[in-house]
Amino acid sequence: MSSPTSEELRPSAEAEPAVPAPPPAVAAIVTTGSQWSDTEFTLRALAAQDYPRLAVLVLCDAEGEQGLRVRELLPTAAVADPVSSRRSRSRGRQRGRMGAVNNRGASLVRGADYLLFLSDRVALASDAISILVDDAENVPGRIVGVAGPKLLDASDGLTLRDLGGTADRLGVRIPVAGQDELDQEQHDEARDLFVAPTEAMLVREDIFRIVGGFDPALEGDGAVVDLCWRIQLSGARVRVVPSATGTVQSDTAPAAHGPSARQHEHRARLRTMAKCYGWVHLLPAVILAAVLAAGEVVLAALRGRFAQASDVALAWLWNARHLGGTFALRGAAKRYRRVRDADLRRLQQGGSVRVADWFRYRLSPEGGLAARTTIDESILGTWRRNAHRTVWVVWLGVLGLIAFGSRHLLTGGVGAYGQFAHFPDAGTMLGAYLDGWRDSGVGAAGIGPPAMGLLGLAGAVLLGGVGLLRNIAIWGLVLAGPVGMWRLCATGSSEDGPSRNGRLVALVLYAVCPLPYNALAAGRWDVLLAYGTAPAIVLLTSRLVGTSAARPPRDGSRRGTAARLASLALLLAVVAAFEPFIVVLAAAAGVALALVELVRRAPRREPLGAPVAGLLRVAVAVALAAVAHLPWLFEFGSLRAFLEVSLGGRTSSTPLSLGELLRFQTGPLGDLPLSWGLLAAAAVPLLVGSGGRLWLAVRGWLVALAGFAFAWVIVAGWADQLVSSATPELSLAEVSLAFGAVGLCWAAAAGPATLATADSGAPPRIRSAMVLLSGIAVGAMVLPTAWASIDGDWSAPSFDHRVPLGLVDDRDVGPDYRVLWLGAPEVLPLRGSDLGVEGLAMGMSVRGYPDIRHSWATPQAPGDERLANAVRVGLAGDTLRLGRLLGSFGVRYVVVVERSGPSYTDGWDRPVSAAVSEALASQIDLRPLAADPSVQVFRNEAWWSSRSQFSRPIPAGFAADPVDLVVSDLTDGIGVLTDYRSATSQFGPVGAGTVLVADSYDPGWRLHIDNADNAGAAAVEPAPALGWAMRFDPPQAGQAELRFERSAVVSNRIAAQVLIWLALIWVAIGQPTPLADRLAALMKRSTR
Structure with a gap:
């Protein structure tokens, strides 16, 4: 057996200081199966890599025929047994588990900066490793712990096989790419996800050591979800870089003996939740998982699927037996945890995706056909003899008509069009009511719409x-x-x-x-x-x-x-x-x-x-x-x-x-x-x-x-x-x-x-x-x-604008910005305000496509009217620098919506006039972007972030007259505070110079700056700027947080409203009812 050494991976000690630093060292760890053709497929691709500092470790039978073939094909590769000879006899049962094998390979590597874990069915493109390392090293923000490529089917090179994914709150992996989805570059933007591709991922070596590597007891997707979850708890990120590609061959190996894949999945979900969640989130998740598991066992047993029922039950028993080890790993996770569970929820999907898929399948034509069962004739006869059968028939007919006419909307989901906006997570909706700051328009202080509090509370009751x-x-x-x-x-x-x-x-x-x-x-x-x-x-x-x-x-x-x-x-x-x-x-x-x-x-x-x-x-x-x-x-x-x-x-x-x-x-x-x-x-x-x-x-x-x-x-x-x-x-x-x-x-x-x-x-x-x-x-x-x-959808749009307008959504990454929406009110995806120009309405969203928070009327701030005036000036053709006027509001994109849905689905047209289109097209600082014919998208070339810092001095009275903005170029502002936590909290380093914040001025804002030399932190109060916004003049550079502190008046209003509602609820349901009287009488009889 041989393994990569530090001499092979580390730069030479005699390197001259003037020579650029060498690229990070990468060790590829290939786990092999029984098929040599698969191993050869992977090794030939590694041999063709253009990355200069790459070492290869192949885990196979080092002294057998497969080891000899590896050395002949790739002489520079190291070969090792998947399990050490000393443990192979006592722990041979761990030989086939992904976590244990990969940990074995990682323990043999010395001096590597990154570990590339590969299945022997994957062949990476020649530049894939270079692209992955470049992204992991150079992407701004928090360090990247895991980076994964885009994997395509080796048979045609067009079908997406794995592109990473997210997970629900129970740890169920949700792939980004659908089954047999064709690659049309629809997912080609590098982004943060919750889970990397299972069969190929680049892991930062020091982070891998900190979190303890793979869980040796887990297998397959469950092991990868577990590792990615723990890496994110440590503060690192998981990214998928689609520009790095690879192909995957079909798995032709026979199934291994032992627990089924389904049982491994259930084991991994329970163990991962127990390790990674804090107690506040763990208890509701375990209760929900137990309820769903009990239901699955009962339903599977009633339908004769005893293997499925036993797999679910045995997974719980297995976790009960290994509870001590799980708590030990939970303690280890607590030591390196740097991120709260609530911060990870933005990359997770609420609820249970398995339950949602089950209902969606049952409501689909295929699921309905597959779910038909024979009805017992005695029950049917009883139903037929029921005196109220007419009521049942009519009710079934009514429900059947609604379900049949809505079948495509039920199975495919209702798009985010009109007032059917997307719902953010329950915490975000509650925060929109309780935080004391509304980010609709240009922002304003005060309580949020009561509807947001009700929706947030309902989302919490439904466990997210x-x-x-x-x-x-x-x-x-x-x-x-x-x-x-x-x-x-x-x-x-x-x-x-x-x-x-x-x-x-x-x-x-x-x-x-x-x-x-x-x-x-x-x-x-x-x-x-x-x-x-x-x-x-x-x-x-x-x-x-x-x-x-x-x-x-x-x-x-x-x-x-x-x-x-x-x-x-x-x-x-x-x-x-x-x-x-x-x-x-x-x-x-x-x-x-x-x-x-x-x-x-x-x-x-x-x-x-x-x-x-x-x-x-x-x-x-x-x-x-x-x-x-x-x-x-x-x-x-x-x-x-x-x-x-x-x-x-x-x-x-x-x-x-x-x-x-x-x-x-x-x-x-x-x-x-x-x-x-x-x-x-x-x-x-x-x-x-x-x-x-x-x-x-x-x-x-x-x-x-x-x-x-x-x-x-x-x-x-x-x-x-x-x-x-x-x-x-x-x-x-x-x-x-x-x-x-x-x-x-x-x-x-x-x-x-x-x-x-x-x-x-x-x-x-x-x-x-x-x-x-x-x-x-x-x-x-x-x-x-x-x-x-x-038609199955009542002529409703089958799709919304979120996919065609994906380019305006940064998914909470990068500098803060806004999107200006223009169009007829009935086709806008948010609540618009009347512009008084040819029936157009205007609305604003933060960081991309709007959600339910932008669906209600809110009090108008002075900045809102100033923004409306700027838009009117531009549409009237009185300026060719509308972009500069909009730039002071942080507007990066202007979207003109002319149809309720994309051009390839049902909808109704509300085109804007030619004069409006010409006025926008004539702006020299608004660049049109290619988009679906149902919308016009313009990028503001004069945009500067709504949290920008300027090295040059900004006069205190600057832009009190909007003409100052037309003649001034402020694109040299640097976007700061890019770590967007919520509408009331943003983090990031700031330097010396004025920070302009394109939100309505309110004294409740503070810029807290940590000073590495002093124990305390400086709190900078805002000053009016731009005639409506805020500016901060930090006295020092450092890590900063822009935070809004809710006023006592707002807190009192919230408390008063909550008390009024509680009083109404108590009076409405606190009275004796016939049901309560019957229960009381029953209790009295039972005590006699």
């Missing part, structure tokens, strides 16, 4: 599964609407309420209403929210007014009324956090219901106090919902400012006619005459009804008229005179239509019971004709929606 949360926020609302309508129609007695068939009619009509499917096509989350919650709001409102009976509590009516009032207030507060206009619609529904009750009671000389008191209760609930958002309202300074921002400038829908409103034609669905069927079905009870069911229909119609009235007032422009402080946007008309749909379906629910009774007053022939009319009306509504479901 923000992808699941986003699906719930979309599909949960689509399903909540029919469920709410079913419960709304369950109110009333058998004499004056809807029958079971009436509830089914209302369910079907509400489920096939075009409103939610048009909202899916347009990315209108506010419309989906109104559709999903309007039935529940009307139900709670009707109970407060007294038109719908609720089961009285057993301890008196006062506490029961308080609970119902708080329930409505809480529901309105939650919905208003996302769509404030819903409070106005709820109040209008309460007025409509109270008015019907007054009209019904007046001729009978019944007391009118009950409906008036009910209306007052609704008013109190609406007021409480508004009070719950009072701290957020204070951020705007005045009600006028809040109305100007929240009611306008979001989505300018195309104006609708009255006929289109009545047919709910807000998108592709609703254009056929058949869509008048809902109005026809709702009219039948008015024509033939009597008694309580007639009044039920009247209530439904008045609620519907309230919704339609708001929609028409907004569309017709009459709201401009009614609301002097703001012009309500046209999109609010679509939100109002949700209450119109609820009212019509509620009225139609009275039809079957009305037609079934002989005391309706209508002749039998009239009633027969009305039955036929009702059937035709319901069928007319179902047919267009059923036909539209054939």
Whole structure:
């Protein structure tokens, strides 16, 4: 046996000082299998490498035939046994494990700076090692611990085999490249990932020693995930460099005896979590893993897959037996840990990818076909004999229609278009509410939108599964609407309420209403929210007014009324956090219901106090919902400012006619005459009804008229005179239509019971004709929606702009910058503000594509108006230096969106005018970039980072007049504080000179500078700059942190809002309920 020595790898001691330093020494460690053709494939590629300081160590049978062949093919290579002869007899079981073999090879290497671990099925390109080393040595930022190449299939050279990947919170590896994905240079940007390619990776030798190398008990992907995770805990990075390429041959070796690959994977995940997570993150992860493992064991056993069930169970038993060793390794990891778990989460995927894949497969056509099982005939017979089988059939039909029409969106995911923005991790969303700084626009101090706090809290409850949360926020609302309508129609007695068939009619009509499917096509989350919650709001409102009976509590009516009032207030507060206009619609529904009750009671000389008191209760609930958002309202300074921002400038829908409103034609669905069927079905009870069911229909119609009235007032422009402080946007008309749909379906629910009774007053022939009319009306509504479901996506875009615009996203690496978005409001991927120029809106995002944090109206800062003025000047053609004006705001890219989705998917076009395109193209400092035809992308050549330091002095009053920016070149500013932790914390070294920060001035910012000579750190306060931003003049150079400290006023507002919400929750759910009473009675009986 021979091995690389320090003399082979280290530079000569007699080298002259003037000679440049030699490149780092690399030792390639090749683990071989039984196939010589594979080994030869790898060694020939290593022999062709152009890297000058490369040594090769081949781990094989050194004295056998394979060792002789290695020496003949590559005489300079060292050959060693995979396991030392002294241990081979006692630990022969470790011979085939990847971790132990690679550790053996690393222990034989001396003097290497980098270790290149290779499988014998990989052939690297001749320049691959040079590229990997160059990237690892020269990339800015933290040191690179692992670098991996792009691996292609050796058979065709086109299919991506491994490009690294990420991992979920349970340690499941998620590859970047899809199965059989072709290489079209779509992944050719070097970037940080969580896991390197398994079969080829370059590891820094000193980091490898610090973390203790591979875990010798692990195998395959699990060993690599474990090593990369621990290396990142030490503070180093894992990168994939696609410009370094290699090819991989198919594995033809027979499977080894022993535990299966599946069992090794489960072992590695549990062991890696136990070693790498801190206690705060470890306990929830282990609980989640245990729940999923138990479910997998049960499901696998029920389906007869006993091997899978035993593998999962045995993996847990194996980890239990090795718990002592795991805790020892955990202690070692604690000693070299330099990075928190929360900082690594940005490279991980929340939740469990295996659960998500399982559901996605079950919902796909292939999964549905494969998952069909035989139903026991006795169970089927029982179901057939069930008296409520019609209810089951209708519900299954409704759910089947929704699932069939949404199948491509369910399996492929809903893109980030319109208001369906991407969700960041739960901590980021909570921070957007709690940190006291909003980074929308040019930034501003204050609490964040309450919606961000609710989403962040929900993400934490789901253990970080923000992808699941986003699906719930979309599909949960689509399903909540029919469920709410079913419960709304369950109110009333058998004499004056809807029958079971009436509830089914209302369910079907509400489920096939075009409103939610048009909202899916347009990315209108506010419309989906109104559709999903309007039935529940009307139900709670009707109970407060007294038109719908609720089961009285057993301890008196006062506490029961308080609970119902708080329930409505809480529901309105939650919905208003996302769509404030819903409070106005709820109040209008309460007025409509109270008015019907007054009209019904007046001729009978019944007391009118009950409906008036009910209306007052609704008013109190609406007021409480508004009070719950009072701290957020204070951020705007005045009600006028809040109305100007929240009611306008979001989505300018195309104006609708009255006929289109009545047919709910807000998108592709609703254009056929058949869509008048809902109005026809709702009219039948008015024509033939009597008694309580007639009044039920009247209530439904008045609620519907309230919704339609708001929609028409907004569309017709009459709201401009009614609301002097703001012009309500046209999109609010679509939100109002949700209450119109609820009212019509509620009225139609009275039809079957009305037609079934002989005391309706209508002749039998009239009633027969009305039955036929009702059937035709319901069928007319179902047919267009059923036909539209054939395409499987409701005409929604299958893709979003994130892939075509990947070039504007630096993935939190490099200097800080912003992206300016221009376009029609309905196609922008964020909440835009009206520019007043040819219907264009403008929005800003930080470091690339926007997420859900940019989807809400926020108070406007002085810098926002200055930015808007700069854009208007550029679009008007009054300057050719728009880039310099935008550069002071940190704008690096300008993106003009002209379509809701890329050119290769469904969507709607909103092209900008030729004048706007010419104005942008004529700017001498905006360089157009090649992009998808649906967008125009410009790079600002006059850009300087929004955290820039200047060696030359910057006058204190510079750029108070924007003309100073036009005549000044500030591109010599150096981007600093590039370690972006959050919107309120950035790290990095600073030198001498003024630091300009392109965020709105606020005294809460501090620049903390560590001084290596002194124990303390200097805290530099900001000074106004550029007429709206900040500057810092550091007294010394050093490692610095730019940090925002939340003010006491903001903290008090947050605390006040949280207390208000907790009070509402306590009153709403803290009252005795029938279920609680039953449980109490059961406890009493059990103690006797």
